[in-house]
Amino acid sequence: MDFTLSSEQQMLQDTVARLARDHYSFEAREGYYHSEAGMSPVFWNQMAELGLCSVPIAQEHGGFGGSGVDNLLIMTELGRHLCLEPFLQSQIHAAGLLQQLGDASQKADLLPRVAEGSLQLAVALEELQSHYQLHDVQTQARPVEGGWCLSGRKICVVGAASAGLILVSARTSGDTRCEQGISLFLVEAQAHGLQRRDYPCIDGPRASDLILDDVFVSRGALLGDIGEALPALRYQQGRAIAGQCAEAVGGMQEAFRLTLDYLKTRKQFGTPIGKFQVLQHRMADMCGELEMATSMAILAACVADQADGDERSRQLAAAKFVVVRAARLIAEQAIQLHGGIGMTWEYSLAHHAKRLVMLGHQLGDDDHHLQAYAELLHSA
Amino acid sequence: MDIHYTPAELEFRTEVRAFLRDALPADIANSVRLGKRLSKDDHQRWQRILARRGWYAANWPVTFGGTGWSVVQKHIFEQECAAFGAPRLISFGVNMVAPVIMKFGNPAQQAHYLPRILSGEDWWCQGYSEPGAGSDLASLKTRAVREGDHYVVNGQKTWTTLGQHANMIFCLVRTDSEARQQRGISFLLIDMTTPGISVRPIITLEGEHEVNEVFFDNVRVPVENLVGEENQGWTCAKYLLTHERTGQAGIGQSKAALAHLKAVARQELRNGRPLLQDPQFRLQVAQVEIELLAIEMSTLRILAAAQAGGVPGAESSILKIKGSEIRQAISHLLRKALGAKALPFVEAQLTDDFTGTALHSDYSAAPASQYFNLRKLSIYGGSNEIQKNIIAKMILEL
Numbered sequence: 001m002d003f004t005l006s007s008e009q010q011m012l013q014d015t016v017a018r019l020a021r022d023h024y025s026f027e028a029r030e031g032y033y034h035s036e037a038g039m040s041p042v043f044w045n046q047m048a049e050l051g052l053c054s055v056p057i058a059q060e061h062g063g064f065g066g067s068g069v070d071n072l073l074i075m076t077e078l079g080r081h082l083c084l085e086p087f088l089q090s091q092i093h094a095a096g097l098l099q100q101l102g103d104a105s106q107k108a109d110l111l112p113r114v115a116e117g118s119l120q121l122a123v124a125l126e127e128l129q130s131h132y133q134l135h136d137v138q139t140q141a142r143p144v145e146g147g148w149c150l151s152g153r154k155i156c157v158v159g160a161a162s163a164g165l166i167l168v169s170a171r172t173s174g175d176t177r178c179e180q181g182i183s184l185f186l187v188e189a190q191a192h193g194l195q196r197r198d199y200p201c202i203d204g205p206r207a208s209d210l211i212l213d214d215v216f217v218s219r220g221a222l223l224g225d226i227g228e229a230l231p232a233l234r235y236q237q238g239r240a241i242a243g244q245c246a247e248a249v250g251g252m253q254e255a256f257r258l259t260l261d262y263l264k265t266r267k268q269f270g271t272p273i274g275k276f277q278v279l280q281h282r283m284a285d286m287c288g289e290l291e292m293a294t295s296m297a298i299l300a301a302c303v304a305d306q307a308d309g310d311e312r313s314r315q316l317a318a319a320k321f322v323v324v325r326a327a328r329l330i331a332e333q334a335i336q337l338h339g340g341i342g343m344t345w346e347y348s349l350a351h352h353a354k355r356l357v358m359l360g361h362q363l364g365d366d367d368h369h370l371q372a373y374a375e376l377l378h379s380a
Numbered sequence: 381m382d383i384h385y386t387p388a389e390l391e392f393r394t395e396v397r398a399f400l401r402d403a404l405p406a407d408i409a410n411s412v413r414l415g416k417r418l419s420k421d422d423h424q425r426w427q428r429i430l431a432r433r434g435w436y437a438a439n440w441p442v443t444f445g446g447t448g449w450s451v452v453q454k455h456i457f458e459q460e461c462a463a464f465g466a467p468r469l470i471s472f473g474v475n476m477v478a479p480v481i482m483k484f485g486n487p488a489q490q491a492h493y494l495p496r497i498l499s500g501e502d503w504w505c506q507g508y509s510e511p512g513a514g515s516d517l518a519s520l521k522t523r524a525v526r527e528g529d530h531y532v533v534n535g536q537k538t539w540t541t542l543g544q545h546a547n548m549i550f551c552l553v554r555t556d557s558e559a560r561q562q563r564g565i566s567f568l569l570i571d572m573t574t575p576g577i578s579v580r581p582i583i584t585l586e587g588e589h590e591v592n593e594v595f596f597d598n599v600r601v602p603v604e605n606l607v608g609e610e611n612q613g614w615t616c617a618k619y620l621l622t623h624e625r626t627g628q629a630g631i632g633q634s635k636a637a638l639a640h641l642k643a644v645a646r647q648e649l650r651n652g653r654p655l656l657q658d659p660q661f662r663l664q665v666a667q668v669e670i671e672l673l674a675i676e677m678s679t680l681r682i683l684a685a686a687q688a689g690g691v692p693g694a695e696s697s698i699l700k701i702k703g704s705e706i707r708q709a710i711s712h713l714l715r716k717a718l719g720a721k722a723l724p725f726v727e728a729q730l731t732d733d734f735t736g737t738a739l740h741s742d743y744s745a746a747p748a749s750q751y752f753n754l755r756k757l758s759i760y761g762g763s764n765e766i767q768k769n770i771i772a773k774m775i776l777e778l
Contacts, residue, residue: 001382001383001384001385001386001389001452001680001683001684001687002381002382002684003381003383003680003681003684003685004381004684004688005381006381009381069381260776260778263778264777264778274772274776274778275778277769277772280768280769280772280776280778281765281768281769281772283772283776283778284767284768284769284771284772284776285768287698287771287775287776288698288701288702288771291678291695291698292671292674292675292678292702293674294678295674295677295678295680295681296673296674296677298381298383298677298681299383299673299677301381302381302382302383315673317670318669318670318673318674321667321670322670322671322674370663370666370667370670371663371666373666373669373670374659374662374663374665374666377642377656377662377665377666377669378656
């Protein structure tokens with residue numbers, strides 16, 4: 001048992017932390033948020049130059065071959081600074097799917113560009129009716145001469161607008177909720193028949209709905225075996241969840257720090273409000289939840305790259321559950337303890353609160369993961 | 381970063397498991413699993429078995445006859461003991477007064493008391509709380525007045541756990557009523573057979589005799605029974621409380637209780653199928669299991685830090701709160717799992733010498749009773765509200 005970082009990991013942590021501190025002040029973020037791209041391409045390039053974009057990619061494809069813990073270190077700092085770039089979606093989630101399902105030529109062609117940061121990827125899995133269920137897929141892929149034609153609608157695809165390629169799940173056989181018959185395709189952002197509707201999300205990043213109307217993709221666009229994508233979708237969602245948990249821990253630490261500072265400086269009734277026991281106990285509760293969430297984010301990072309199995313699935317579901325619950329408590333209480341100031345757009349805390357609450361709306365909320373865990377109770 | 385035990389630690393765990401499989405009496409394990417009341421003899425039998433193996437004083441250094449185990453080994457030992465259904469050790473002697481005697485006692489006290497604790501000759505109880513001094517322990521009023529070679533003690537202690545079995549009590553007493561609260565307190569070891577001591581049972585809401593009131597009426601205690609210096613008892617008290625708190629998370633007990641809960645929920649039926657398959661009940665079991673995992677991971681992080689030389693500080697307050705809450709939540713679910721069968725209060729079935737036919741099942745007799753008993757977890761050892769005060773002060777510096 002060892003919860004310390006290696007010197008390499010320490011260096012990685014320092015690198016991300018310094019970069020984010022220098023280029024991602026809250027004021028800078030406001031600028032990125034309101035810009036055309038809704039994020040900072042410059043910051044993305046800096047991440048690429050420092051080799052951070054390559055961390056989750058395998059060494060044989062030009063990456064650093066980082067572990068779940070390396071991803072945790074990066075995501076925690078990105079979360080602490082409310083970064084808007086789709087690192088999780090592109091470098092961890094999509095690149096993971098590509099690594100797991102892609103054939104040799106697909107990987108050799110694409111992954112080096114992903115690793116160097118010149119090609120961003122996005123993942124389009126959620127649909128209007130799916131409610132976090134990866135197997136609830138209505139989007140159809142119809143076989144045609146030389147490939148497939150995709151039709152359907154994907155929602156809330158974070159980073160779609162800046163992605164060169166989008167990984168789209170579609171049904172090649174079976175009924176809407178059948179676990180078989182789901183395939184994964186690489187769709188070019190500029191593909192004919194692909195309509196994109198872009199919008200900012202309430203917690204900051206940009207996302208898009210994709211309307212696919214007979215979008216043709218060639219045979220080489222299929223990732224993995226036909227109809228067999230679901231296990232990989234689930235496995236890689238687990239890795240993405242580990243990254244999300246780490247991001248949330250960074251956000252929670254910052255929201256917690258800001259709130260604690262506030263309790264020590266804000267005076268009412270002639271005394272710092274942190275002297276009031278009812279507020280102290282609220283803060284102690286948040287401290288306990290943050291401790292639990294941190295432990296679970298570490299657990300998630302340590303099991304994210306393990307072989308697939310019930311044990312791993314249970315641990316990742318448990319991590320997401322604990323982190324979502326803790327994030328909501330900390331977000332709500334941080335606002336409450338700040339009072340009115342915590343409600344204002346111009347204060348970073350409010351944006352952390354939004355990010356922390358909305359965390360559950362991506363890749364499954366606490367109910368979703370509690371049910372997933374409960375369904376695996378028999379094998380415990 | 382590595383969340384796994386080392387090969388040496390895994391080997392140690394195998395050794396512990398082999399010992400427990402062999403040495404733990406089945407009747408005791410069964411009583412613990414079912415939540416029955418343990419007798420004095422049950423506790424003493426298990427203590428003697430551990431002592432024979434040299435594992436009774438797991439937390440002691442080798443020089444005093446302990447194991448000299450690392451913090452991780454101690455953790456593994458506790459986890460395995462709990463998993464096999466070993467009773468929790470009555471900690472007042474071996475894990476509370478003993479560390480104080482080792483740290484603050486003189487060589488004569490160490491030579492006299494420590495071997496008697498190891499052998500089980502002395503059964504210790506704790507004289508801390510008073511009717512007017514609970515969370516505000518430093519307001520205690522029991523007085524000890526020096527008369528020649530003796531202190532004369534007058535006052536009353538309460539919530540004295542298993543005091544009815546004890547022949548020794550360690551007490552916080554006031555030796556200077558002029559000094560500020562914490563300053564005038566001393567740490568005194570008192571023989572329970574001394575004239576002037578009387579013990580009266582307090583029956584708790586589940587009908588059990590677990591705690592007592594202890595009255596002191598002109599009790600003459602030799603001055604050599606003072607530990608540390610006069611009026612410095614608060615230092616001992618604080619030292620002891622940190623020892624009390626680190627083991628309080630009770631992860632092992634909670635894991636064992638959860639395993640039992642799941643076993644019961646596989647037996648109990650609702651709508652003709654096992655309760656563990658009931659959508660609502662299953663979610664509640666899943667939630668406590670997840671939360672317990674989070675507490676366990678947090679414990680391991682603190683242990684790893686302690687292993688590396690850090691001192692577990694106020695983090696143990698977080699574990700105490702979380703650990704007690706989860707243990708209570710599991711006992712709540714176990715009670716609910718039984719439905720109406722949780723209602724009967726048949727005290728004869730709660731003792732481990734019950735040989736008749738169980739009313740509904742062997743596992744349905746104790747859970748409601750145990751649920752009420754376990755309300756104590758968030759009250760004793762520094763109530764959970766006091767723990768939050770400690771977190772606010774020590775971690776948050778508010």
